[in-house]
Amino acid sequence: MQLPRGATVAVADGVILHLYRNAGDEVHPKLTALPPAALAPAHGGGEHHASSANPDHGQQREDGFAAATVAWLNEQALAGKIDQILIIAAPKTLGEMRRHYHKALEGKLVGELAKDLTGHAIHDIEAAILHA
Numbered sequence: 001m002q003l004p005r006g007a008t009v010a011v012a013d014g015v016i017l018h019l020y021r022n023a024g025d026e027v028h029p030k031l032t033a034l035p036p037a038a039l040a041p042a043h044g045g046g047e048h049h050a051s052s053a054n055p056d057h058g059q060q061r062e063d064g065f066a067a068a069t070v071a072w073l074n075e076q077a078l079a080g081k082i083d084q085i086l087i088i089a090a091p092k093t094l095g096e097m098r099r100h101y102h103k104a105l106e107g108k109l110v111g112e113l114a115k116d117l118t119g120h121a122i123h124d125i126e127a128a129i130l131h132a
Contacts, residue, residue: 001111001132002026007084008034010073011125014062014093016118017069020125029126039068063096070100077105084108088125090116 003009009020009031017037024030041064066089076082085105089097091114101109113132117125 001086001113001129003029003086003129004084004110007086007110008076008082009086009088009125009129010069011088011117012066012069012093012097013090013116013118014059014065017065018118020122029129031122031126033122037069037072039065039072041068062093066093066096067100070097070105074100074102074105077102077108082108084110086111086113086129088113088115088117088128090114090118 003022003024003026005022005025007022009022011018011020017039019034019037020031021034022029023032073082073085073087077085082105085108087094087097087109089112093116094112094114111132113128115128117128120128
């Protein structure tokens with residue numbers, strides 16, 4: 001995958017969000033860490049109740065974190081603070097995040113990767129982008 005210079009990269013799972021900017025070129029990404037986002041607390045990913053369909057409160061918390069992450073990304077996109085973004089998230093988290101994308105954020109998406117890379121080094125994230 002080619003990642004435009006200056007693009008924001010959000011790497012998330014159900015409890016962690018890391019933000020980066022591509023300081024390299026499209027073919028050779030060089031990610032630099034950005035300050036952490038100030039996420040507003042969110043309650044679950046909607047009307048979830050613990051049941052066989054939604055088994056536990058841990059999943060509700062992860063869905064809430066995904067929703068809060070996207071709410072912040074939506075605000076940044078609407079304010080013009082994000083021009084292009086690649087979202088890398090654990091598969092379940094990415095699925096929940098997609099439910100909350102604003103059209104402004106969707107219009108700035110340059111790609112998505114369904115991988116959990118939150119605990120990985122920057123060079124591992126860069127390699128995953130190159131091979132996507």
